[in-house]
Amino acid sequence: MKKSKKIISLVLAIAMVLLVPVSVISAAPKGYGFRYAGVTVYVHGKASGLIDKMGEPNKKSKSKSCAYDGEDIKYVYDEFTLVTYTEKNGGTEYVQSIKFTSKKAKTKEGIKIGSKEKTMKKKTKITKALALALTLGLLCSGLAGCGQAQSVETVSEDLATESVQPTETVESTETVAEGTEATAENTETADGTLVRVASLKGPTSLGLLFLMNKADKGETANTYEFQMATGADEILPLMVKGDLDIALVPANVASVLYHKTQGGVKVIDINTLGVLYMVSGEDGLTNFTDLKGKTIYLTGKGTTPDYVLRYLLTANGMSADDVILEYKSEATEVASVLAEDPTAIGLLPQPFVTAACMQNDALKVIFDLNEEWNKVQGEDGSSMVTGVTVVRKEFLEENEEAVKSFMEDHKASAEDINADPATGAALAVEAQIVAKEPIAQKAIPNCNITYIDKAEMKQALSGYLDVLFHQDSLSIGGGLPESDFYYDAE
Numbered sequence: 001m002k003k004s005k006k007i008i009s010l011v012l013a014i015a016m017v018l019l020v021p022v023s024v025i026s027a028a029p030k031g032y033g034f035r036y037a038g039v040t041v042y043v044h045g046k047a048s049g050l051i052d053k054m055g056e057p058n059k060k061s062k063s064k065s066c067a068y069d070g071e072d073i074k075y076v077y078d079e080f081t082l083v084t085y086t087e088k089n090g091g092t093e094y095v096q097s098i099k100f101t102s103k104k105a106k107t108k109e110g111i112k113i114g115s116k117e118k119t120m121k122k123k124t125k126i127t128k129a130l131a132l133a134l135t136l137g138l139l140c141s142g143l144a145g146c147g148q149a150q151s152v153e154t155v156s157e158d159l160a161t162e163s164v165q166p167t168e169t170v171e172s173t174e175t176v177a178e179g180t181e182a183t184a185e186n187t188e189t190a191d192g193t194l195v196r197v198a199s200l201k202g203p204t205s206l207g208l209l210f211l212m213n214k215a216d217k218g219e220t221a222n223t224y225e226f227q228m229a230t231g232a233d234e235i236l237p238l239m240v241k242g243d244l245d246i247a248l249v250p251a252n253v254a255s256v257l258y259h260k261t262q263g264g265v266k267v268i269d270i271n272t273l274g275v276l277y278m279v280s281g282e283d284g285l286t287n288f289t290d291l292k293g294k295t296i297y298l299t300g301k302g303t304t305p306d307y308v309l310r311y312l313l314t315a316n317g318m319s320a321d322d323v324i325l326e327y328k329s330e331a332t333e334v335a336s337v338l339a340e341d342p343t344a345i346g347l348l349p350q351p352f353v354t355a356a357c358m359q360n361d362a363l364k365v366i367f368d369l370n371e372e373w374n375k376v377q378g379e380d381g382s383s384m385v386t387g388v389t390v391v392r393k394e395f396l397e398e399n400e401e402a403v404k405s406f407m408e409d410h411k412a413s414a415e416d417i418n419a420d421p422a423t424g425a426a427l428a429v430e431a432q433i434v435a436k437e438p439i440a441q442k443a444i445p446n447c448n449i450t451y452i453d454k455a456e457m458k459q460a461l462s463g464y465l466d467v468l469f470h471q472d473s474l475s476i477g478g479g480l481p482e483s484d485f486y487y488d489a490e
Contacts, residue, residue: 245391252465267388
């Protein structure tokens with residue numbers, strides 16, 4: 001039987017302890033760990049003294065804990081990222097998760113990036129379920145410490161990364177991220193053409209879930225190798241190097257990649273439309289012009305949400321000077337502001353919107369930015385495109401039938417999750433994209449998962465990129481793509 005091959009992005013997070021209270025975790029037996037700088041680091045072990053012995057990290061950041069009363073601290077090293085959590089009021093610091101970003105890093109059992117499930121089970125006594133979770137590489141720091149949290153932060157932060165800073169993306173393509181490097185070559189297997197597919201952990205991946213499930217069961221003509229990344233900067237280098245065949249990325253990033261590879265990629269479909277919503281508990285905000293003089297909380301300056309908001313303000317006779325824009329680094333920070341002050345106005349992507357509204361009945365969606373975009377553009381205008389699917393031109397030329405087969409599979413998968421959100425929610429939780437089925441089930445219909453190709457795709461996407469181009473040409477790689485960017489669009 002054919003099996004979908006997965007590339008490991010190894011995160012040490014023990015599934016069995018995710019539901020254990022903090023008071024118990026501290027006394028839990030030691031599990032998986034790895035040795036660095038003469039110390040062994042264990043998940044949910046005490047972090048006190050470890051950091052000093054490990055040396056100064058390349059980067060350190062703090063945020064309010066998603067599951068506990070204290071704070072999360074992220075330490076970024078060359079080979080791995082360590083996330084800790086602390087108890088309230090500066091209490092004991094514990095290891096929350098360890099994410100490997102280099103093949104040099106490995107557990108004390110010898111498990112590393114690229115390890116296969118069979119190897120992991122041979123070297124350890126881990127359960128099949130945990131082995132699968134590790135192989136999928138989906139136990140990330142955003143979920144590892146949030147098993148019992150009753151807040152909006154239980155939704156993975158990675159769902160907000162489908163809008164990225166394009167200038168940073170251009171730079172990131174210069175080097176290949178070792179932590180996600182694919183090892184398989186493109187070959188014609190007994191089960192069909194091997195197609196290596198990467199997606200972002202968010203709405204774009206939701207549209208692939210039914211396909212992934214079918215591939216696991218051997219019900220597809222192609223043999224698929226899936227991997228899921230937390231950011232586009234992990235995917236782009238692999239596409240540039242030729243270690244991936246197909247990638248689901250933000251629309252602007254696809255254009256950046258086109259320019260970076262000198263036309264080496266083609267877009268084959270639109271997989272998600274606008275997932276941005278404005279949320280508030282304040283009454284009386286019925287027209288976009290009602291935002292004048294208001295403070296709006298949103299994520300990163302120079303990202304897609306920022307560009308879209310500025311465009312809509314201008315289209316409604318205003319400018320960014322008519323509002324106060326308060327930028328936060330993460331969607332969870334915006335959600336926290338709304339939790340503390342429901343009268344505040346926040347710009348959030350799905351499923352953060354659903355999670356926030358489920359946690360606080362005072363909150364509601366005041367503006368669907370997809371609808372606002374359509375109002376401005378008119379019936380024959382462009383669409384607010386969130387995610388697209390691109391294929392390497394070389395792979396397409398050599399395996400066009402396999403690409404067409406993927407397109408059919410992708411279309412069916414998108415239709416299936418929209419028709420059956422309940423099953424989709426279960427698959428999303430199993431894939432560790434969303435923490436809880438009720439949130440996933442309610443969010444899926446609002447994630448605008450779609451499948452649009454050919455001429456309709458070109459019309460929607462080209463117009464959207466044109467808007468971004470006039471906002472900031474670097475956001476799409478410096479210029480609009482040529483017509484050869486759009487596959488089968490004539």
